[in-house]
Amino acid sequence: MGRPRTFDEEAILDRAMLLFWRKGYEATSMNDLVEELGLGRGSIYAAFGDKHRLFVLALGRYLGRQDDLLASSFDDLRPALPQLRELFERLLQADSVCSESGCFSVNSIAELLPNDEEVADRARRSLRKAEQTFAVQLERARRGGELSPAIGAPEAAHLLLTLVQGLQIMRKVDPDPARTTACLDSAFALLRNPVPALALS
Numbered sequence: 001m002g003r004p005r006t007f008d009e010e011a012i013l014d015r016a017m018l019l020f021w022r023k024g025y026e027a028t029s030m031n032d033l034v035e036e037l038g039l040g041r042g043s044i045y046a047a048f049g050d051k052h053r054l055f056v057l058a059l060g061r062y063l064g065r066q067d068d069l070l071a072s073s074f075d076d077l078r079p080a081l082p083q084l085r086e087l088f089e090r091l092l093q094a095d096s097v098c099s100e101s102g103c104f105s106v107n108s109i110a111e112l113l114p115n116d117e118e119v120a121d122r123a124r125r126s127l128r129k130a131e132q133t134f135a136v137q138l139e140r141a142r143r144g145g146e147l148s149p150a151i152g153a154p155e156a157a158h159l160l161l162t163l164v165q166g167l168q169i170m171r172k173v174d175p176d177p178a179r180t181t182a183c184l185d186s187a188f189a190l191l192r193n194p195v196p197a198l199a200l201s
Contacts, residue, residue, distance in 0.1 A: 009047060012037050016048075017058035021104040024111055025055050056118055062104045063126040069094065070133045080141035084134065085188050088164055092180065095168065100175050103168035110169075131161045138191075148193045156191055163187055 019036045020028055030051060034041060048054040073087045074080075095103045105123060112119045135157035141147040147156065167180060 007039065007043075007047075012039065012047070013058055013061050016054055017061050017104065020055055020058050021062070021107070022101050024107060025052075026111065028055075052118075056122065059104065059108055059119065059122060063122060065094075066091070066105070066126065067129060070130060074133075074137060076140070079144065079146055080137040081146045081188060081192060084137055084141075084160070085184065088160075088184055091164060092167065092171070100172060102172045103165075106165055106168040127161060127165075131157050134160050141191075145193055145195070148191055151191065159191075160187070 015037055016033065019032060023032065028051070030041060030044075033039075033044060033051065033054070037044065039047075044054065048057060069090060070087070073090065074083050095101075101107070105126065108119055109123050113123070114120065135153050138147055138153035138156045138160075142153050147153065151159070163183070167183060170183075171180060
């Protein structure tokens with residue numbers, strides 16, 4: 001019978017996630033992981049598998065936290081568009097924890113797709129869930145007269161998903177928060193119904 005593990009696997013995954021986030025998959029060596037995690041190669045392989053498996057687990061941990069943020073961000077008693085706008089601020093703020101490294105998910109997509117099907121599958125599922133969450137709120141905005149009649153909720157959801165993914169790339173080139181805020185303000189101004197909601201009732 002093997003010896004029981006003497007380390008916190010979740011804490012180790014968090015440290016691996018931050019390392020892969022900062023350096024990327026290819027640039028992170030096993031020596032880097034040994035040094036960062038404080039574990040021998042044998043312990044890493046026994047607990048998490050090879051480097052790729054550890055990366056996928058770390059990415060899954062990151063995506064899971066994004067899913068939790070999406071799931072806890074909306075109150076059906078408040079207008080939908082302001083809450084979506086606040087969510088985008090929180091998503092972008094959450095990614096600032098790793099300095100100017102951008103979004104771990106976006107970085108992984110750019111580095112490993114289309115050749116890594118496991119990463120592609122995780123990314124697709126996460127993006128689909130985000131888009132569906134946006135669509136639900138945008139449909140609520142449409143019913144409440146918040147959303148411009150010029151665009152449907154599904155199309156607006158895809159637009160917002162594309163916007164937030166693109167902003168993560170742009171922020172690595174131009175990290176000025178004022179420009180990010182202005183971009184979000186412009187997008188939501190275009191989505192907003194110019195006719196006051198009371199006039200539609």
